[in-house]
Amino acid sequence: MSDSFEPQIIAFCCKYCAYAAADLAGSMRLSYPSNVKITQIPCTGRVDIVHLLRAFENGADGVYVAGCMEGDCHFVSGNLKARKRVEYVKKTLAELGIEPERVEMYNLSSAMGPRFAEIANEMTARIKKLGPSPLNTKKAA
Amino acid sequence: MIVADRKSLNEILDMVKSYSKILVVGCKGCVTVCNVGGLKEVQVLAASLKIGRKKDGQPIEVDEKILERQCDPEYVEQLKDIVDNYDAVISMACGVGPQFLSEAYPNQKFFPAVNTTFYGGAVSHGIWEERCAGCGTCIIHYFDGLCPIARCSKSLLNGPCGGSDKGKCEISKEVDCIWDKIVRKKIAQGRLADLLHITPAKDWRTARDGGPRKAKREELIQNG
Amino acid sequence: MANASENKTIGSVMVVGAGVAGIQASLDMANAGYYVHLLDSSPSIGxxxxxxxxxxxxxxxxxxVISPFLVxxxxxxxxxxxxxxxxxxLEGxxxxxxxxxxxxxxxxxxxxxxxxxxxxDVCPVTAVNEFDCKLDLRKATYIKYPQAVPLAYKIDRSICIGCGMCEKVCLAQAIFYDDKPRQTTVEVGAVVLAMGNDVFNPSxxxxxxxxxHPNVVTSLEFERILSASGPYKGHLMRPYDRQIPEKIAWMQCVGSRDINRADNSYCSSVCCMYSIKQTxxxxxxxxxxxxxxxxxxDMRTYGKEFxxxxxxxxxxxxxxxxARVHTIEPAADGDLKIRYxxxxxxxxxxxxxxVVLAVGLTPSKDAEALAKRIGIDLNTHRYAKTNDLSPVSTSRKGVYVCGxxxxxxDIPQSVMEASxxxxxxxxxxxxxxxxxxxxKELPPEKDFSxxxxxxxxxxxxxxxNIGGVADVPAVREYARSLPNVIHVEDNLFTCSQDTQENIKKVIxxxxINRVVVASCSPRTHEPLFQETIRETGLNKYLFEMxxxxDQNTWVHMHNPERATAKAKDLVRMxxxxxxxxxxLQQVILEVKPAVLVVGGGVAGMEAALGVARQGYQAYLVERSNQLGGVAHHLRxxxxxxxxxxxxxxxxxxxxxxxxxQVFLETEVKHITGTIGNFITTIASENGNGKTSILEHGxxxxxxxxxxYKPTEYLYGKHPNVLTHFDLDQAITEESDTLKNAKMAVFIQCVGSRTPEHPYCSRVCCxxxxxxxxxxxxxxxxxxIFILYRDIRSYGFREDLYKEAREKGVQFVRYxxxxxxxxxxxxxxxxxxTVKDHILQRPLEIKPDIVILAAAILANENKKFFEIFKVPTNSDGFLVEAHAKLRPVDFGSEGLFLAGLAHYPKSLDESIAQARAxxxxxxxxxxxxxxxxxxVVATVNSDxxxxxxxxxxxCPYHIPRIGEEGYAVxxxxxxxxxxxxxxxxxxxxISLQHFTDEQINAKTDALFSAA
Amino acid sequence: MSQFEPKILAFLCNWCSYAGADLAGVSRIQYPPNIRVVRTMCSGRVDPLFIIQAMQDGFDGVFVGGCHLGDCHYQEGNYHTLRRMDMLGQLLDESGVGRDHVHLRWASAAEAQPFADYVTEVTETIRKLGPFDKEKHRLALASLARSLSGSRLRWLVGIERQVTEKLNVYQEKTDPAQFKKILQEAVQAEYQKAMIQELLAAGPVTVREMSEKTGLPIYTVSVRLNELERVGMADIAGFDGRTPKFVSPAV
Structure with a gap:
């Protein structure tokens, strides 16, 4: 696999914390890899297993869900539900022989701009190490 | 309701490994309520199969469909115009569904996506427990509404056995000893003496032991 | 002035100070039909x-939690x-x-x-960044913090040298140096003062x-050190050498309970809790x-869940x-030595x-001058003077105070008072x-179905900001190639007034029946663009950003190519x-202009009377046969x-x-409906069983x-062992037992801070x-002896503690x-007998009377609370929607709480909460x-x-299975x-505006790129 | 023992100093042979960076000659030179190199003798300083170059006359004392930050290491470092126990 692999990563970010933290990272001009593209949702509780699988089906190399800190969910428990759904998708991926690390759940507050950048870095580095999604390599072959 | 569990993805993938276009059919009945075979699970399975096959370089086409119930011919018939468009059909209903489908469409191949496990209910969200064994002769009124057939590991009628330990069954600490519950309930109601009555051996002919069963309601049957 | 004499009432109000209290007061009044002028001396609110x-x-x-309020x-x-x-x-x-x-x-x-x-970025002049408490510098052109409202910069004229650089780089042409101080007047019917206070400077x-010494910081500085958006980005480090500390000490009461080195004899009420939080x-x-x-x-953790x-x-x-530490001495390597x-x-x-100095709150330095200018009295501590029985009124009629x-x-008390x-x-x-x-007058919506x-x-x-990094014309042309796009353009500033007009014209x-703006964050700008398109008759949800x-050119500014590519991806999505x-259509539901108040104590009565005085019907339901509740026992x-x-x-x-309308000996039996339209059945309990139906909003x-009725300390067994209520009555009746007593002992925390009631009853000290x-x-x-665990005389109540010591009351800790x-x-x-901690040995005394500071318990109302589906905590007190910012609201819309059912509190606090x-x-x-x-969930019943x-x-218990057999x-x-x-x-179920189809469309689009 | 012969780079403006030098030659006026002349159209063209570069290249000192104030061929070029050279002097002092290595003199086209005198005087001054050890001052020179490349000092120096002598954007005059103080602060801050940036570029490095290498007090390093972090010019690379290590972020 070539060094130039640039993974395509989609992040589902809740409006109240993670999305706001991403904006703050912008205000603070923190740089992070451009591989991460954000879809805003009202609460990570809105993220469906189906949405996560859909992303992989489409060829996502990595997917993550970012919500409020546990206990701080704007909607009380949405982020806890989201965590369980991410766990489910991890299991599904593992069952299908795909690295479960390609999907992750993160929690951060809206004041954590630096943490947002860190997560984007972390996830991009992780996926780069894993290489392209097996769905994409087969397509190429 | 009937409670089921989804089969592992690999088992399902193996069933359909030689097909490239399949239909996944869910059921809006029990399996929706026990979160195993409703439209959402149909979508999850469809997506998982597509991911699994694409990963192996053998993409598969999967369509999704939900029926009101798969245990009534009229609903099953709703597939008639599309069923032949597929190499195979996966049913996410209980064990009844794929059989009704098979009988209705003798030329098509049907596969079950779930293991049908028991009759029970949700004790809390996400946890289901067995309550009934479908033995055909209900006797729970003798036991204050608690069924020793379904809930005693040995289906004892004059329990408990010697394996009851602090209210738990000897087969697992996860399993309540139903006889412990029966006895305690009797004590609480001051009716422990009821248990002096020996329950005679059960007539199992009404259960699976008597062969496949049929239920008829004469007044409902339309004699054409 | 002429207006006043004509007795014309003005339907606007002024709130002075836009901290959390001022914000709450403003929102409350603006949402209740008044035009609010919210004044703040700082360039942004918060x-x-x-x-x-x-x-x-x-x-x-x-x-x-605060930024949604700011927005x-x-x-x-x-x-x-x-x-x-x-x-x-302030005249009139x-x-x-x-x-x-x-x-x-x-x-x-x-x-x-x-x-x-x-x-x-270009300003050559720096100054101390007040927001980060001098741990950092800012420029002469600055914004207080990234989430500030109004989200706009200002020039600090006191350090600006007038070089003109900022004007040269401002493409929005927002700089105008000939701005001058102006004097304006506003006419208002009432004024709410919420100027807050200052934080004590421990220099x-x-x-x-x-x-x-850089490693001696104030608690506010430490707050910034902990903050992810603070100077150290949330890494715990000490300022001197950025080492991660292994040992940190907090010094309580710096600038509080101190008249030697500070001028503040009172307790600052919040420092114990914030120090614990910081640890x-x-x-x-x-x-x-x-x-x-x-x-x-004393550890003063007197609040709810504290x-x-x-x-x-x-x-x-x-x-x-x-221990009270006298000296903090520098030691080697930036460390600090403490002797105690x-x-x-x-x-x-x-x-x-x-070392963190838990600095207290101190009156704002402008407080005195301002009080004089507008004619309100301050108390001896230089804070606005109020009475317990009219807790938010100043000495001037029509001028109120909060925070x-x-x-x-603390914050919840401030917010409560604000309301x-x-x-x-x-x-x-x-x-x-x-x-x-x-x-806003809006044209009717057009139907594009x-x-x-x-x-x-x-x-x-x-x-x-975008164009300098990403290739905007390329992004624009790319957008032209996308399905369903019939118009593209790029703008210097899409949010500017003239562009807004242009967008309307083009629509x-x-x-155009759907609008996409590729610019900054929907968090700040979506409402603006939605308003714009709505003015053309487009439904505001026909919009996407x-x-x-914020999430592209600002974070990928060193990589223009990839920023351009990402911008294309985001636009495609x-x-x-x-x-x-x-x-999406929002419908208007009519509101029943009445309020049901349950509980006829002081809080309930104040609430009912308050509602009535605001011009609305109040129904006051009380279980017992008289109004007044526990206040009957207070002297x-x-x-x-x-x-x-x-x-x-x-x-x-x-x-x-x-x-x-008062209903005595009456209980609530049933409630249905939602915010604005509740229907409640009440039943009389006095034997006739009469039921009534009330409709209320x-x-x-x-x-x-x-x-609490104590079981300990011989209560009920010895006539001279009293509770506070008993003592109040005895004092009122001038009982002989009291007159003849030579020695009295108060025992604190009887039934409070125990395993059964692990909370502080707040008022007993x-x-x-x-x-x-x-x-x-x-x-x-x-x-007189007071046997205590911690004396929790928060705020100005500390004066009583001081006076008691001066008068010779003996305090013995147990x-x-x-x-x-x-x-x-x-x-x-x-x-x-009690062990004296100072003397380190048992003390034996022979009191004539013993007063037990008995706990305050919530009334048991399990069934009633279930009817309203309102939650209680493990101590039996009602749980508010948010401990900080919504202290009188329940999570369920339209329901509110006040008084002791919420938590033990003093009469003034109960009155304030009821009015809130x-x-x-x-x-x-x-x-x-x-x-x-x-944006709500809708059910497809099929x-x-x-x-x-x-x-x-559902975390809010909203869905139910309706009579038709499907979820509602x-x-x-x-x-x-x-x-x-x-x-x-x-x-x-689908969530409007965030349906599966809509979310999946974005995912599909991201990965559909050639 | 032979006398130290300093190498001095001279920037002379075309219209006055250069002409003055020519006249000195025509007049056969003698002066030390240590200067090497670069002709510029105006002394205002002399960027302080040229001077730092000269010292990095091995010159022991720099001499800048221009027209007398008021006589600039380009009206005000030499006023800018004056301010720039003063700022450079402050920076040189701040860096420990010392302003005595750099000299500015006004000499008109007619002042051949004064020109020769200046060269003599400057040569002697620099001779007394001894050979300039550019290796010893490597960090200082790099930091000087870095602070002079940034916009802040250049802008401040450029605007000084406008705002203190003419009118600032508020249509008033900025107090020269206030301006002076701000410039001093800026010189110090920019130089200190530049030093730290030099170290960060070769990082990861700890606060204490930076303090040792720059000679700045530990807390000063912490403060300046934080300013750099705020604008994304420094970042934590990791921890060595309780000690954070810093680097320049990879661009």
Whole structure:
């Protein structure tokens, strides 16, 4: 696999914390890899297993869900539900022989701009190490 | 309701490994309520199969469909115009569904996506427990509404056995000893003496032991 | 002035100070029909809370919880933010004031400023960044913090050298140097003062070396150190050398309870809790084990869930050391040496890596001058003077006060008072309600149903913020190639007034029915663009944004190519979703202009009377056969105001008010409906069983509390063992037992802070101090002991503690492990032993009377609370919607709480909370209708299997299975999180504007790139 | 022992100093042979960076000659030179290199003798300083170059006359004392930050290491470092126990 692999990563970010933290990272001009593209949702509780699988089906190399800190969910428990759904998708991926690390759940507050950048870095580095999604390599072959 | 569990993805993938276009059919009945075979699970399975096959370089086409119930011919018939468009059909209903489908469409191949496990209910969200064994002769009124057939590991009628330990069954600490519950309930109601009555051996002919069963309601049957 | 004499009531109000209290007061009044002028001397709103990292006791991120409020205020049609301005004079009288304001120049047009920060980047002059408490520098052109409202820069003229660089780089042309101070006047019916206070500057504590040692920081500085957006990005480090500390000490009461080195004899009320919070958060942040020690005099964790928090810290290994430290000496390597004396008399010395000074709150330096200018009285501590029985009124009629301008207090108390002040300020203005508020006239919405999507894409350059990094023309041309796009253009500033006009024109000319703007963040700008498209008759939901600045060019500025590519991806995703967005209709539900109040104690009566005085019907339901509740047992408030006459008057007012209907011996049996439209069945319990049906828009639960009946300390067995209620009665009756007593002992925490009731009852310390002083007054010779665990005389109540000590009341601390032992001999003589911590040996005394400071318990109302589906905590007190910012609301819309049912509190606090509840209900019942719908969950009944998944997973318990056999979700109640949507096994529920189709469209679009 | 012969680079303006030098030659006026002349059209063209570069290249000192104030061929070029050279002097002092290595003199086209005198005087001054050890001052020179490349000092120096002598954007005059103080602060801050940036570029490095290498007090390093972090010019690379290590972020 070539060094130039640039993974395509989609992040589902809740409006109240993670999305706001991403904006703050912008205000603070923190740089992070451009591989991460954000879809805003009202609460990570809105993220469906189906949405996560859909992303992989489409060829996502990595997917993550970012919500409020546990206990701080704007909607009380949405982020806890989201965590369980991410766990489910991890299991599904593992069952299908795909690295479960390609999907992750993160929690951060809206004041954590630096943490947002860190997560984007972390996830991009992780996926780069894993290489392209097996769905994409087969397509190429 | 009937409670089921989804089969592992690999088992399902193996069933359909030689097909490239399949239909996944869910059921809006029990399996929706026990979160195993409703439209959402149909979508999850469809997506998982597509991911699994694409990963192996053998993409598969999967369509999704939900029926009101798969245990009534009229609903099953709703597939008639599309069923032949597929190499195979996966049913996410209980064990009844794929059989009704098979009988209705003798030329098509049907596969079950779930293991049908028991009759029970949700004790809390996400946890289901067995309550009934479908033995055909209900006797729970003798036991204050608690069924020793379904809930005693040995289906004892004059329990408990010697394996009851602090209210738990000897087969697992996860399993309540139903006889412990029966006895305690009797004590609480001051009716422990009821248990002096020996329950005679059960007539199992009404259960699976008597062969496949049929239920008829004469007044409902339309004699054409 | 002329207006006042004509007695014309003005339907607008002014709020001075835009911290959390001012914001709450403004929102309450603006939502209840008044036009609000919100004044702040700083360039942006938010106050002290915006500087905090986390808030106790929930450890919520402060910015997360306050920023939605900031945005709401910023966008509110009926709140006029007047930033950077001061109140000069206030003429006229209640109902018709004329306020003269001084508007200080900002030199940057807040309307035009896009907060891009170019001006800051080039400014050659620096100054201390006040927001980060001097841990950092800022420029002469600055914004207080990234989430500030108004989101606009300002020039600090005091350091600006006038070089003109900022003007040269400002593409928005927002800089105008000829800005001048202006004087303006506004006419308002009432004024709410919420100027807050200052944080004590410990430079005067020379022995603490704050001024000359970087590792001695104030608690506010430490807050910034902990903050993820602070100077160290949330890494716990000490300023001197950026080492991660291993040992940190907190010094309590710096600038509080001190008249030697500070001028503040009072307790600052918040420092104990914030220090505990900081120890816990610091431990969380530390990447290596952290030793934390708090040096304190009394641990004052007197609020709701505070003691549990304290215990959590103790369990977590935080060391609490009862000692007042005199000197903090520099040691080697930036460390600090502390010497202190343990209670046992043992001298100890310890070295810490850094020291946090828990600085107190101090009156704002402008307070005195301002009070003089507008003619209100301050108390001896230089805070606004109020009475216990009218807790938010100043000495000037029509001028009200809330928050820390009245005295040191925490956020929930400030917010409560803010709502209370809003209620009081508007009480006499109701005839002018809705007279000065603005509504926007909008054209009818056009119907596009059945039409193909026709999408217009507007790509913003944001000056050079986007265009300077990404290739905007390329992005624009790329957008042209996307499906359904019929129009594209790029703008220098898409948010500018002229571009808005242009967008409107283009929408109409080209028949655009979906709009995509690729610019900054929807968090700040979506409402603006939605308004714009709505003005052309497009439904506001036919809009989607691509965040190509905050989440793209600002974070990939060193990689223009990839920023351009990402911008294209983001635009493609937005266009894909736009094709699927649907117009959402919000419907107006009529509101029942009445409020149900349950509980006829002081809180309930104040609430009912408040509602009535605001012009609405109040139904007051009381279980017992009389009004008044526990207040019947109280003699005086903590400041010495007599309770009985007040209570008598209050009951009379309630009973005589035409709009209050009182139901005694009555209970609530059933309630249905939603916010704005409740239907409640009540039944009389006096034997006739008569039931009535009440229709109301909101409800206030004030079901009260009671005094714990002790089983310990011979209570009930010996006639001279009394509770506070008993003592109050004995004093009122001037009983001989009291007159003849030579020695009285108060035992604190009887039934509080115990395993059964692990909370502090908040009022008992004050009550004992007050009573001890009364006994001393009755008989100066009486010997009085107060046996305590911590004296929790928060705020100005500390004055009572000080006075009690001066008058010779003896304070003896006891440990819960060694409680006092009280026995009675055959002659009925009492004898008490307790271990004295100072003398380190048992003390034996023979009191004539013993007063037990018995706990306050919530009334048991399990069944009743179930009817309302309102939650209680493990102590039996009602749980509010949010411990900090919504202290009188329940999670369920339309329901509110007040008084002892919420938590033990003093009479003034109960009154304030009741009035706050009134204000909150006015936000509902004063409206003609409530807008319902929008981003809410809707059920497709055909698909619903009635499986109960939604019912069980909704955090707000909104869905139910209706009579038709499928799930019903009231749009008026749905919070729009989408949890049920994603759990529903039948895919029967969808969240409007965030449907599967719409979310998947974005995902599909992202990966569909060639 | 032979006398140290300093190498001095001279920037002379075309219209005055250069002409003055020519006249000195025509007049056969003698002066030390240590200067090497670069002709510029105006002394205002002399960027302080040229001077730092000269020292990095091994010159022991720099001499800048221009027209007398008021006589600039380009009206005000030499006023800018004056301010720039003063700022450079402050920076040189701040860096420990010392302003005595750099000299500015005005000499008109007619002042051949004064020109020769200046060269003599400057040569002697620099001779007394001894050979300039550019290796010893490597960090200082790099930091000087870095601070002079940034916009802040250049802008401040450029605007000084406008705002203190004419009118600033508020149509008033900025107090020269205030301006002076701000410039001093800026010189110090920019130089200190530049030093730290030099170290960060070769990082990771700890605060204490930076303090040792720059000679700045530990707390000063912490403060300046934080300013750099705020604008994304420094970042934590990791921890060595309780000690954070810093680097320049990878661009």
């Amino acid at each position: 106050g002290l809370m915006a500087q905090l990292d986390k808030t106790f006791p929930t450890n919520d991120c402060a910015m997360c 709401e205020v910023g966008r509110h049609l009926n709140i006029n933010i007047i930033s950077n301005s001061e109140l000069e004079t 009288e209640a109902g018709a004031f004329r306020a003269t304001l001084r508007n200080n120049p900002r030199y940057i047009d807040a309307e035009k400023c896009t907060a891009c920060g170019q001006c800051r 005067a504590f020379d022995t603490y070396n704050y001024a000359n 816990l958060i610091a431990k969380e942040h530390a990447e290596t084990p952290l030793d934390t020690a708090v040096f304190y005099m 003691d549990k928090y304290y215990m959590r810290a103790q369990d977590g290994g935080v060391r609490f050391i009862r 004396v343990r209670e046992s008399g043992e001298l100890k010395e310890e070295t810490f890596n850094m 820390t301008f009245q005295g040191p207090k 209370a002040a809003a209620a009081q300020a508007t009480q006499n203005l109701s005839q002018a309600r809705w007279t000065l508020t603005r509504t 059945g039409q193909e999507p026709r999408i217009g894409v507007f790509v913003c350059n944001c000056g050079i 109409v000319e080209k028949g 691509a965040n190509i600045r 937005a266009v894909a979703k736009a094709a699927y967005v649907e117009p 005086v408030t903590w400041q010495g105001e007599a309770v009985a006459p007040y209570l008598k008057q209050l009951i009379a007012d309630v009973q005589s008010h035409e709009r209050v 909101a409800a206030i639960l004030a079901t009260g509390g009671k005094e 004050t009550h004992s101090l007050k009573s001890a002083l009364t006994l001393k007054k009755m008989n100066p010779e009486m010997k 440990d819960p492990e060694n409680p006092p032992n009280l026995i009675s001999d055959e002659q009925n003589n009492l004898s008490l 509840a009134v204000s909150r209900t006015m936000n509902i019942v004063s409206k003609k209708g409530i807008l319902v719908g929008g 698909r619903c299997a009635a499986c109960l998944t939604c019912v069980r997973t 979700i009231e749009p008026a109640e749905c919070h729009g999180c989408g949890i049920c949507v994603s759990e529903c096994p039948g895919k029967a």
